[in-house]
Amino acid sequence: MTDHVDVLIVGAGLSGIGAAYRLQTMCKGKTYTILESRSASGGTWDLFRYPGIRSDSDMYTLSYPFKPWTHGNAIADGEDIRRYIHETAHENKIDQHIRFGHRVTRASWSSEEALWTIEATNDERPVVITASFLFLCSGYYNYDAGFTPEFPGLEDFQGEVVHPQFWTDDVDYDDKEVVVIGSGATAITLIPSMADRTKHLTMLQRSPSYIISLPQDDPIASFLRKVLPLGLAHRLTRRKNAALAIGFYVFAQRFPRLASRLLIGAARKRLPDDLDPRHLTPDYNPWDQRLCIVPNSDLFRTIRHGKASIVTDHVAQFTKTGIDLESGDHLPADLVITATGLQVVAFGQIEMDVDGEKVDPHEKYVYKGMMFSGLPNFAWCVGYTNASWTLRADLTMQYVCRLINHMDANGYAFGMPDPTGAEGESAPLLNLQSGYIKRVAGMLPQQGSNSPWTIRQNWFLDSRDSRRADLDEAMVWTVRKPVAVAG
Structure with missing residues (x-):
């Protein structure tokens, strides 16, 4: 039937x-x-x-x-x-x-x-x-499938390679050298969440993303829930947050250079003074790609405390012990996470x-x-x-x-x-x-x-x-x- x-x-x-x-x-x-x-x-x-x-x-x-x-x-x-x-x-x-x-x-x-x-x-x-x-x-x-580029020499790597879309609870990263390939929302989420348990964590990016820090909680929403009926408080908060998001998008589309300076400047204030600015400077305008959000500056704080670092470079090839970069540098790795997209x-x-x-x-x-x-x-x-x-x-x-x-x-x-x-x-x-x-x-x-x-x-x-x-x-x-x- x-x-x-x-x-x-x-x-x-x-x-x-x-x-x-x-x-x-x-x-x-x-x-x-x-x-x-x-x-x-x-x-x-x-x-x-x-x-x-x-x-x-x-x-x-x-x-x-x-x-x-x-x-x-x-x-x-x-x-x-x-x-x-x-x-x-x-x-x-x-x-x-x-x-x-x-x-x-x-x-x-x-x-x-x-x-x-x-x-x-x-x-x-x-x-x-x-x-x-x-x-x-x-x-x-x-x-059923994430996107992973074809990396030369990947079959020679003696460590573990994991795509975040297929993460399982048995992935072991305790006290290991970890490299996260990517700079999008997945990468910036993984790094502060894993850094306390790794030996060191490196974010390897071909190009940076625009990143903005927002509070984990919304004090205005909390206040509205206390003084207004729940449904009304939710509608007002929804409109307020939509206005902020769409308003900044319109601003970035009309004044891309100014929006870029504001986003990069806000990020640099939360990171070490000696961090190379190229690690924070995308080669595109804000909102040409999706803006990445970090709550309470967790990614910036992790980098500032030395638990993670950023490398802007390209993969030349995988080796038994890690990744050779086009600059000639070598990144040692026990675990590589390919946060390379969907x-x-x-x-x-x-x-x-x-x-x-x-x-x-x-x-x-x-x-x-x-x-x-x-x-x-x-x-x-x-x-x-x-x-x-x-x-x-x-x-x-x-x-x-x-x-x-x-x-x-x-x-x-x-x-x-x-x-x-x-x-x-x-x-x-x-x-x-x-x-x-x-x-x-x-x-x-x-x-x-x-x-x-x-x-x-x-x-x-x-x-x-x-x-x-x-x-x-x-x-x-x-x-x-x-x-x-x-x-």
């Missing part, structure tokens, strides 16, 4: 659980199922278990607007975030709709039946489900076809940041690159629910953004210059230069427009066929 639901959600992480909540509250009566490839919910926060794993956004914007964040830490560790997601699923009985261990492999659309047929595997057994609407909430990176994928690596024609994601244009030209009854939940993921994700969830209700009210069997997509010059879907984005630019969908074919990195403008959105704009609708009645 083939099961059928009104909406199939793929992924039981932060986005999938939020999407299910919105469906339950905004589209009452609609049936749904969540397919999750892993054995537990939580998504990113269940997968990553490396030391110090934490949010790279404040939790008042990363958390759901309908479930206030009450923990003391604004920058939270992975376990607290995972617990928060589990609580949300349990409190709203969403966990009863999750099928764990189900990996979606294919999705086929039939215009004749107005249905998606979704193929999945569960313990290598095939599973087939049909759905009227397909909602991907599985993020945009590969859960592998970004489109549409969760699901093979898709529409009426028998294979879908090439790169040929599609994003519509209002969530749907795609020529793909019927389909949405992909992708968050902001310049602010908290959930700010954008929750707008997408609510829009999808309004769209489903709009279809029912007008007797539409299905609808899709105009198959011709945007006119004029196109741009990449994700507007960052990070290596993990540039590597897959030719695989991801594109965006245009004008609304509704662009992604605007501004939650306040998007929030306003989302409430006033024309649900028929650039959409092609198909009316539900009348049912023949005997006699």
Whole structure:
């Protein structure tokens, strides 16, 4: 037998659980199922278990607007975030709709039946489900493989090499020489979390990242929770933090040199005076790549106390005892951690076809940041690159629910953004210059230069427009066929 639901959600992480909540509250009566490839919910926060794993956004914007964040830490560790997601699923009985261990492999659309047929595997057994609407909430990176460059001589290295995405509890770094390759959010999280137990820890970076220190707790949020109802305090804190994040992004885009001086200057004040400035000076403008956050200056403090050091250089080759650098220096290492990035994928690596024609994601244009030209009854939940993921994700969830209700009210069997997509010059879907984005630019969908074919990195403008959105704009609708009645 083939099961059928009104909406199939793929992924039981932060986005999938939020999407299910919105469906339950905004589209009452609609049936749904969540397919999750892993054995537990939580998504990113269940997968990553490396030391110090934490949010790279404040939790008042990363958390759901309908479930206030009450923990003391604004920058939270992975376990607290995972617990928060589990609580949300349990409190709203969403966990009863999750099928764990189900990996979606294919999705086929039939215009004749107005249905998606979704193929999945569960313990290598095939599973087939049909759905009227397909909602991907599985993020945009590969859960099965991280990115590691091909390092010459790696097979000669006699120590251990670990990618953070596949960290296990038996990784031993006590009293060892450790080299972390990378300078992004993962690297700057690992170093202060491991440094007290290592002999020495070195961050080897090809180029620096912009790093900003924020307080671990939010005193304004704590005060508001004391004097205001919890829900109101959460909404005000959320708006305050969103305004700060987006305001600095806009400032950095308009005045990149000034923003660069401010960020580098703030970092230098927290680091030893004799530290070479090139270790802190990126070769790009702020927000060309994602800004890295450290709570309470923990990374700077670790370096200042001599427990860790920074080396800016390139790997020439691995040796038996460590890494030879292009400068001629040698880094001794017992353990090398390749914090070298993620592998970004489109549409969760699901093979898709529409009426028998294979879908090439790169040929599609994003519509209002969530749907795609020529793909019927389909949405992909992708968050902001310049602010908290959930700010954008929750707008997408609510829009999808309004769209489903709009279809029912007008007797539409299905609808899709105009198959011709945007006119004029196109741009990449994700507007960052990070290596993990540039590597897959030719695989991801594109965006245009004008609304509704662009992604605007501004939650306040998007929030306003989302409430006033024309649900028929650039959409092609198909009316539900009348049912023949005997006699």
